[in-house]
Each structure stands twice: as structure tokens, then as C-alpha cells.
Amino acid sequence: MKKLILAExxxxxxxxxxxxxxxxxxxGYIEGKQxxxxxxxxxxxxxxxxxxxxxxxxxxxxxxxxxxxxHLRTTVIPKTRKQFNTVKAQLNRKxxxxxxxxxxxxxxxxxxxxxxxKEARSNKPCKRLWISSVTxxxxxxxxxxxxxxxxxxxxxxxxxxxxxxDWYVGLNATRALTTKFDAQxxxxxxxxxxxxxxxxxxxxxxxxxxKAFYEIEATINGHTFRSDLGxxxxxxxxxxxxxxxxxxxxxxxxxxxxxxxxxPQLYDLTELQGxxxxxxxxxAKQTLRIMQNLYERYKVLTYPRTxxxxxxxxxxxxxxxxxxxxxxYNKITAQLKQKQxxxxxxxxxxxxxxxxxxxxxxxxxxxxxxxxxxxxxxxxDLVVKRFLAVLLDPYEYEETQVSARIQxxxxxxxxxxxxxxxxxxxxxxxxxxxxLNYKENEKYKAKVTLKEGETKAPExxxxxxxxxxxxxxxHFLEQDEKHLQKTLAETGGIGTVATRADIIEKLMTSQxxxxxxxxxxxxxxxxxxxxxxxxxxxxxxxxxxxxxxxxEIEKGKLRKESFISEMKQFxxxxxxxxxxxxxxxxxxxxxxxxxxxxxSFMLEIENKHGKMLRCKDRACNYKRNIYKNSNxxxxxxxxxxxxxxxxxxxxxxxxxxxSEKLTTFQKRRKQASxxxxxxxxxxxxxxxxxxxxxxxxxxxxxxxL
Numbered sequence: 001m002k003k004l005i006l007a008e009x010x011x012x013x014x015x016x017x018x019x020x021x022x023x024x025x026x027x028g029y030i031e032g033k034q035x036x037x038x039x040x041x042x043x044x045x046x047x048x049x050x051x052x053x054x055x056x057x058x059x060x061x062x063x064x065x066x067x068x069x070x071h072l073r074t075t076v077i078p079k080t081r082k083q084f085n086t087v088k089a090q091l092n093r094k095x096x097x098x099x100x101x102x103x104x105x106x107x108x109x110x111x112x113x114x115x116x117x118k119e120a121r122s123n124k125p126c127k128r129l130w131i132s133s134v135t136x137x138x139x140x141x142x143x144x145x146x147x148x149x150x151x152x153x154x155x156x157x158x159x160x161x162x163x164x165x166d167w168y169v170g171l172n173a174t175r176a177l178t179t180k181f182d183a184q185x186x187x188x189x190x191x192x193x194x195x196x197x198x199x200x201x202x203x204x205x206x207x208x209x210x211k212a213f214y215e216i217e218a219t220i221n222g223h224t225f226r227s228d229l230g231x232x233x234x235x236x237x238x239x240x241x242x243x244x245x246x247x248x249x250x251x252x253x254x255x256x257x258x259x260x261x262x263x264p265q266l267y268d269l270t271e272l273q274g275x276x277x278x279x280x281x282x283x284a285k286q287t288l289r290i291m292q293n294l295y296e297r298y299k300v301l302t303y304p305r306t307x308x309x310x311x312x313x314x315x316x317x318x319x320x321x322x323x324x325x326x327x328x329y330n331k332i333t334a335q336l337k338q339k340q341x342x343x344x345x346x347x348x349x350x351x352x353x354x355x356x357x358x359x360x361x362x363x364x365x366x367x368x369x370x371x372x373x374x375x376x377x378x379x380x381d382l383v384v385k386r387f388l389a390v391l392l393d394p395y396e397y398e399e400t401q402v403s404a405r406i407q408x409x410x411x412x413x414x415x416x417x418x419x420x421x422x423x424x425x426x427x428x429x430x431x432x433x434x435x436l437n438y439k440e441n442e443k444y445k446a447k448v449t450l451k452e453g454e455t456k457a458p459e460x461x462x463x464x465x466x467x468x469x470x471x472x473x474x475h476f477l478e479q480d481e482k483h484l485q486k487t488l489a490e491t492g493g494i495g496t497v498a499t500r501a502d503i504i505e506k507l508m509t510s511q512x513x514x515x516x517x518x519x520x521x522x523x524x525x526x527x528x529x530x531x532x533x534x535x536x537x538x539x540x541x542x543x544x545x546x547x548x549x550x551x552e553i554e555k556g557k558l559r560k561e562s563f564i565s566e567m568k569q570f571x572x573x574x575x576x577x578x579x580x581x582x583x584x585x586x587x588x589x590x591x592x593x594x595x596x597x598x599x600s601f602m603l604e605i606e607n608k609h610g611k612m613l614r615c616k617d618r619a620c621n622y623k624r625n626i627y628k629n630s631n632x633x634x635x636x637x638x639x640x641x642x643x644x645x646x647x648x649x650x651x652x653x654x655x656x657x658x659s660e661k662l663t664t665f666q667k668r669r670k671q672a673s674x675x676x677x678x679x680x681x682x683x684x685x686x687x688x689x690x691x692x693x694x695x696x697x698x699x700x701x702x703x704x705l
Contacts, residue, residue, distance in 0.1 A: 001097040004090055005037045005129070006113055008103035011296045012134055013039040016102055019139040028086030036090050040103065044084040045115035047167050048073040059619060062179040066172045066575040068568050072164050074115050088120040101149055102129040106305060106356050107554075108498060110152055111159035128152055132303040133363045134296060157560045158553040165189065165546065165567040169537075172571045176578040177532060181585035182616070183525075186510055187533045190495045191503050193540040195512055197469050197476045199522045199530055201461050208457035214238035218404070218411045219447045220249045223436070225404055225411035231453075242448050245406045249446035251438045252410075253403040260396050263389035263423040265309040265347055266359035269497040270467050272304075272382065277464030280378055281518055284463050284501035290379045291360075298376075300325070300367040301360060301383055305498040308355035316342060316349060319391065321364040326384050328369065332426065336391055348390045361387045389423040396420040400436045406446050460519040463504060470494050470503075473540035491547040494540045509607055524588045532583055534574040590616065597622045610642065627653075632665060634658050 005020070007013035013030065017023065022032030029038035050057035053069045076084045090096065099122065103109035117126070126149035131142035170188040177185035214235060216227035232238040267275075269288070276287040291304035319341050323333050360383055369377055395418070402413045415436050418424075461469065469476065471493040474485045488494075495503055507513040512526030522530070536542055549566075552558035593602045595615040602613040602622075610628035615621055627642040634641050634654035641652040643662065650662040660668075 002033075002093075002095050003035050003098045003100055004093075004096045005035055005100045005102050006087065006091075006116065007037065007039040008042065008109055008112055009296065010039050010041075012102070013037050015134045015136075015299070016129075016139055019136055020143070028083055029090055036093070036096060038087050038090050039083075040087065040112050040116060041080050041083055043112055043115070044077060044080050044087065045074050045112075045119045046077050047163060048075045050171065060175050060179050062176060062579060065176050065179075065579075066168075066571050067175075068168065068172075068571065072167060074119055076119060084116070084119070087116060088122075091117070091120045091122040091124070097124065099124050099126045099149075100129055100146065101126055104305070105130045105132065105303065106498065107155060107159045107162070107496075110156045111163065114156045114159075126150075132306075132357045133299065133301070135299050135363045135365045137364055154554050154556045158550045161553050161560045161563050162550055164564055168564075168567050168571045169574070172575050173533070173537065173578070176575045177529070180578055180581065181532060181583075183528075183585040183587065184510075185525075185529050185532070185585070187529070187537055189537065189543045189546060190499065191507055192530070192533050192537050193473070193476075193494055193543055194466070194470060194503055195507055195522065195526055196530055196538040197473060197540065198461050198466065198513060198520050199527065200476050201458060202522060205457045205460065210457070211455045213453050213455065215451045215453065216241055216245070216409075217449050217451050218245070218249060218406060219449070220404055220411070220413075221438070221444045223413055225249075225402070225413045228410045228412055238450055241409070242450050245409060245446075245448045247406060247446065249404040249406045249411065249444050251402060251440055251442045251444075252405050253401075254436075254438050254440055255401050257399050257401075258396065258419070259399050260394040261424075262345065262347065262394045263392065264386065266311065266361060266390055267383055267386055268307050268309050268359060269304050270307070270471050270500065271309065272360060272379070273501065274464035274467050275382060276379060277462055277467075277518075279382075280375070282375065282379075283505070284467055285505045286375070287379060288501045290376055293376060294380055298367065298372070299365040300363055300380060302363060303357045304360060305496075306355065306357035306360060307492055307497045308353060308357060309359045310346075310348060310350040310353055311358040311361065312351050313349055315358060315361075316344070318364065322362045322387070323391070325364050325366045326362055326388070327367045328381070329384065329388060329426075332388050332392070336388065339391070341391060344391070385426050389426055392426070393420060393422040395422040395424045402436055402438045404444075404446075406448065460521075462518050462520065463515075466504060466520060467500055470500050470540075473544070476540055487548055488540070488544045491544050491551065494543045494547070496547075511605065511607060524586075528585055532578075532581065532585065534577045536570075537574060587616065595620060595622050635668070 005013070005016055007016055017030040017032070017035075017037040020032060020035045020037065022030045022035045022037045024031045029036055031037075050067050052073070052075060053067070056064055057067060091099065099117065101110075101113040103113040127146040128149045128151065129139075129142045129146060131138050166188065170186075173187040174185065177183075177187055211233055212235070213231040213233050215231060216229060216238065218225045218227070227241075229241070232241070265271075269291070272291070273284040273287045276282040277284065282290070288304065291301065294301040295304055320337065323336050326333055362384055367380060369380070372380065397416045397418045397420075400415050400417070404411045404413075413436070415434075417435060459465070472488065473493055474488050477485065477488075504513075507526070508515065511523055512529055514521050514523055530538060546563075549558055549563050553560055553563060587603060589604045591602050591604050591613065593613055594600065595602050595617070598615065598617050598620040600615055600617040600620065602624075603616055604626075605612050605614050608629065611626040613624045613626060615623070625646055627644045630641055630643045630652070632641050632643070632652055633639065634652075634656060636658045637654060637656040639654055639656065641654045641658075644651050644653055648663070651659060652662065652665055653659045
């Protein structure tokens, strides 16, 4: 008899198959003497679409809303039905007596597996493999600690509750807004308050009125002392102080203290995405994609979708092996190999902080940096530096504070002198400053000056700062919602570490929000959506309350049915509110071009993939490309070209004026590959392309292999 292992992705399935001795490659699974290893392709099963409950829902009509089926059904996703059938066949084999769930260890991973088992009608005994990395060692240890799958039933119920709530609320709100205002509008419990936070920051900037302020400074023995009066917003008052204070300064106090500064905590996904955005201008989606590669393909980092910034005590015995696997920091790792690591602070090791996974750290797998892309090396380096930093000694420095009196006013000066670089040696942040040799009761000439400044508006949100705002949106609560700050803190904000990148990406691809440089802006369509969406759906407080209830379901403290009943009532309310609105939506991208199918005017849509025309009528939804952005380089100026047209007439055009048909480009590339480019070079080039937005170009390059 055999056991079937169900992984979430083929790459993870292959890693597990090696460990359990399954090596016979089949169509959609791998078989061995004791185990059959198969995989999903992400989700193979999803919730049924509205028209699968009633054919009338195939056409969007406001009078048919709200859609509230008594029970939501699951269905196999058509695109991946072949793999589902393969998995189902293996599940139902007579020689398979037990199932081991090995999908990602978290809420969504549980949903992936359980829905497959449900749709395949498999009732065989189940165990759960729960691991945070896919190294051979981690997999072996995970198999030694297999749990009864029933232990995770509440996690599955929470996942179903989340999915069904999004179906009821999201689909109904989106259809109601779209049909009511004849515009492609979408709303959801996370994406709408996320968009509202970006608009709120814009409102703060637009209504901000700068104020001039003045600070009093004194130059004493070549050093600048600052008055403890702080900012003064009255110019005359500041000038009067300055006039009164000309004269001599007396040193009244000199204190020296030895201080320590510990390294910042380990990364969770949100913190890492924010850093990558700030330092490298990588989007949250790009960073997550890179992390998945480092986790699944290279196996050098642990599970990325974590909200924890600590490790647990069972990880401590593995630290030296992880240090040995790290590449690029030989001097530091040699130092750490001599250090006892069993007395780390609670900011690093803490068993009391409950989370599905520990912080992101290196695995015991040796990293080969030459195999990685530039961006992969950057992200790997961020994690490694932070990991090594928390294991190193704290940064120690001597802080000298000098107090001086000019007449009856106090002026202060602070300077720091490093005594032990500790973890800052990794970052080269600590700099020695000239020593302060002041003594108490000494007197010096003082030159008092006014420093003028102006208050600044808050900075626009970047992807990184928006992620932090989603994690802690308390600053975006209305005054009567401030009592919910504790709830927001307990639930970790709105969305989850696993979904926030997708939410931001969806808002941009739906053109409710756009990126200008590194800053986010709400579009005209986005502003109108926020005016039209029900007020309760715009607040971060609502989705935080829901997330708290989902966590209660996970812990078995709340029944899923109670939560869904509440979601249905909420859905009825928001649909009723939308139906009663009298506002109108104004398209700012409507063109004079008419749709060839229904004669409606078409909208011009532009995003990172290119530009297209789309019918204004949602029921028609006819689309026609104007151009696609491509990775193809101009042979003259080497800039990226745009691909215009469709079918056999597709033509590349460059800003420099160069133009050539797609067929000509393909011939030129093939000719060049025969004379100059090796198969290895093309593979390397394709590996570096994060995403081909141009299918025609992608196909052309594939032909070269």
C-alpha cells in the first residue's frame, strides 16, 4: 500500500519526491515504492461563478442583485482540469491508503488541498506536512513530525469563510456599482479601504498649509548648540529671543553615557517588501515573486509569506549550519562560528509570539550567487545581512551631552563616539565624530543665530509605505473609529502578508491607482469609485474586524456559519445603498471610436502592458489592442520597442523612428542566433526576463531554443 503526497506546486513536489525516494516520472505525478507525489498548480478548484447557480446571472443586471445562494459550491477550474483529473485519479487509487497534505503551510495552502480532496470526493485518512523551507533537511524533519490533518480543520474553515465572504461582498458590490453607473468598477473588503488610504494621504497633502518656524542656535567653540525652546512659530518672538541672547555661554553640565543599540528585527514579508521598494524600487509583487524563487527554486531562504519577525527556540540549534551556508560574508560568518548563540534576546527568539511561520531567514542550503539574477542577489543579501546582524553583538557607543547657558536659556549639543561597531559593521553606518572636550563652568563666546524652516506636508505613499499602512492603518481611521486601533493591531491590519501585493497590483491594473516615479496616485476613476462605494466598505476598520473574526474561526472560537450569515446581511445592505444612489460616473477616457459589435463608444485603457480600446458596455466587453509594451530592443538606439497592430500585420516601432514588422524581427533574431547567440545565452536572457508582457515576442524567442 502507498501514501499519496499532495504538494501545491510541481517544484515543491519534485523536492519532496527526492527525499521520499519517488523517482518514476509520470504524467502529472511522480511514483516510488512507498509514495505517490502529485501537485496542484496553485488552485485547481474554486468557488462556482454566479451563472452556475442561475443562468440569468450570466448577464449583469442590477435588478438581479443581491446574489445570495444559500450554500456556495466549488468547481474545477477549466484551465487546469487535466491536472485535477490526474490528482483525482491518484487519490482514488485502490493502493493509496493515506493522503499527506503538503501544500503551503498557511490558510490558502490549506484551502488548495481541502477543496481538491472535497471535489475529488476523497475520504481517506489525512496527515499534514507543515514546513517553513523546502531543503532536504526541513522535509525530512517535517515527515518525522506529521500531524493529523484534523488539527487544521479550523484553519480550513477560516479559509473557506474568507473566500465565501469575498464572493458575497466582492461580486455583489462590483456588479452593483458596474451596472448602476455603466462603468467597470470593482470593490472589495480590502482593496477599497486600501485605495481610500492613498486618497486620504492625497487629501492631507492637498489641504496642507505650510507654516514658517524658527529655531535658535548658538555657535560655541566651533560647535552648533540648539536651544531647548524647540520650534517657534512667531517670528517676532524668535527675533526678540535672539537679540536678548547675544553674549557669553557657560558650560553647565557635561554627561557621558555608554549606550547599546541592537540590530533591527528579522524580516517578515511586509517589512522586506517595504525595504526592497525603498532601496531598489521593486514592487511588492516583484519582491514576492523573487522570494518565491529563493524559497522554492534555490531553497536558500525560508517560507516568505510570514508575518513573524522572530524565530522559535527549536531553530536555534540550526543557526550554525545556516551561518555556514551563507555566501559573501566570510569574515562575519567566521566570527559567528566562534560565538555561543544560545542566549539571544526575545526580540530574536520568542516562543510566545504565535504565527504560522517564523521570520524569513537563510536555510541550511548553500547559496550559489552566480546562478541568481541581480534582483535575486539583492533580496538574498537583504535577508542575509539582517540574519547575521541579529546574531552579532549590539552596536555600542559613548554619547556625550553638553548643556550650556546663555543668560537664562539652555542650549544642548549631543555627539556619539562608537566603542564597538557590532552589527553595524555589516552596514558601515557608524562614523566616528570629533570628541567633545568641554568642561563644566568653562565660558566661551557665543554667536546666536536664527534658523528658519517650513513645515512640510506628509510624503505621498509609495508601495513600501502603503504596505506598512495596510499593516497598521490606525492613522487612517476616522475619529469615531479610533477605539478600533487595538483591533487593528491584533489582526495585523487589513489584508494579509500573502495578499497585500496582489491587492496593490489589482488596484493598478484596474486603473484606480497609478505609479508616477515611486509615488502612488489615485486616478480619476479611483476617486469616483471611492465616492460611489458604500461608506462602510471604504474604512480599514471594517475589514480589520472581519480579519479578527477569521482568526477566531481559526482558533475554534467562532462558527463559520455565523460569520457568513453576517456577510450576507452586509451584502444586502450595500447593494440596497448602491441601488438608491443618484450620482453619475464620468468617463475621462472615452473615445470617439465605436465598438464594431454593439456600436457603443470605446474606452482607451493604458497600463504597464500597453494600450487598448475596450467597449464601454460591460455586457459586450469587446477589446482591441493599440500597442503592447515589449522587451524587444531597437537595432539602432537599443531602446525597448512597442508592438502595434494585431495578427500578421503586427509592427514594432521605436521612439527613434525605427519600424519593422514582427515577421522581419523574428527572421533577424533567428539569423543572429545562428551566428552569435548560443542556446545557453538565450536561456540566460529569458531567465532574466521577469515577465513577458508581449506574447508574440515570447513565442518568437521560444522558437530559437
